Amino acid sequence: MLLTQDEKKQAVAKAALDYVESGMVVGVGTGSTANYFVDALAGIKHRIDGAVASSVATANRLKERGIAVLDIHAVDDIGVYVDGADEATRHLHLIKGGGGALTREKIVAAVSRQFICVIDDSKLVDVLGQFPLPIEVIPMARSYVARELVKLGGNPFWREGFVTDNGNMILDVHHLNILNPCELETQLNQITGVVTNGLFAHRPADVLLMGTENGVEKLTVSRK
Numbered sequence: 001m002l003l004t005q006d007e008k009k010q011a012v013a014k015a016a017l018d019y020v021e022s023g024m025v026v027g028v029g030t031g032s033t034a035n036y037f038v039d040a041l042a043g044i045k046h047r048i049d050g051a052v053a054s055s056v057a058t059a060n061r062l063k064e065r066g067i068a069v070l071d072i073h074a075v076d077d078i079g080v081y082v083d084g085a086d087e088a089t090r091h092l093h094l095i096k097g098g099g100g101a102l103t104r105e106k107i108v109a110a111v112s113r114q115f116i117c118v119i120d121d122s123k124l125v126d127v128l129g130q131f132p133l134p135i136e137v138i139p140m141a142r143s144y145v146a147r148e149l150v151k152l153g154g155n156p157f158w159r160e161g162f163v164t165d166n167g168n169m170i171l172d173v174h175h176l177n178i179l180n181p182c183e184l185e186t187q188l189n190q191i192t193g194v195v196t197n198g199l200f201a202h203r204p205a206d207v208l209l210m211g212t213e214n215g216v217e218k219l220t221v222s223r224k
C-alpha cells in the first residue's frame with residue numbers, strides 16, 4: 001500500500017530522534033514535519049535538557065507536550081536542529097520559509113552544531129526555485145524590495161495579511177532561476193530592507209532525511 005505524504009513526514013520525524021543525545025538542547029523547526037518531530041520528541045523529553053523553538057507556534061506545541069522551552073540567550077550549545085524544508089537538493093541546499101518562520105529558523109540553525117533536515121521525497125529537486133522563495137522584509141521596504149527583485153528576474157508576491165513572529169512581511173518570489181544558491185543568498189541579503197531570505201546554502205543541512213516509499217533515506221555531502 002502506498003504511503004501518504006503525512007506518513008512519510010511522520011517516518012522521517014521519528015528517524016531524526018536518532019540524532020538526539022541524552023542531555024542535549026534540541027533546536028526545533030516549524031511546519032507539519034517539525035510538528036511530527038515535536039510529537040516524537042515528547043516520548044524522550046526526560047532525556048533532553050530542553051528545546052529552543054524557531055517560532056511561537058512551535059514553542060506552544062512543545063509546551064503543550066510538556067517539553068521545556070529554553071530562551072536562546074540562555075543556551076550556548078544547541079546539539080542538534082531538526083526542521084523541514086520546502087525544497088532540498090542533493091547538495092543539501094534548501095528553500096525554507098513556507099510557514100514564514102525563516103529568520104528564526106536560520107538563527108537556530110546557525111547556533112546548532114548539526115542540522116538534520118526532514119522531508120518527504122516530493123521536496124527533493126535538481127534545481128531550487130520551483131517553490132517560490134520566501135523573503136522576510138521590513139514593512140516599510142516592501143515595495144522597494146519588490147522592485148529590486150523584479151530587476152533580478154523574480155516575480156514577487158506579497159503574502160498579504162501575514163505578519164512574521166518578528167513583526168515583518170513576506171514576499172514570495174516566483175520564477176527565480178537558482179543555479180548558484182550561495183551567490184543568490186548573499187545577493188538578496190544585500191537589498192536594503194531584506195531581513196532574511198529562505199535560501200539555506202551558506203548554512204545547508206548536514207544530514208537530509210527523506211521519507212520515501214521504501215523507508216527513510218539518508219543523504220549527506222562531504223564538504224572537505
Ligand SMILES: O=C(CO)[C@H](O)[C@H](O)COP(=O)(O)O
Nearest residue numbers: 031032033084097098099101
Ligand atoms: O520552512 C518552513 C517553515 O517556515 C518549513 O520547514 C517548510 O515550510 C516545510 O513545511 P512542512 O514540513 O509543513 O512541509
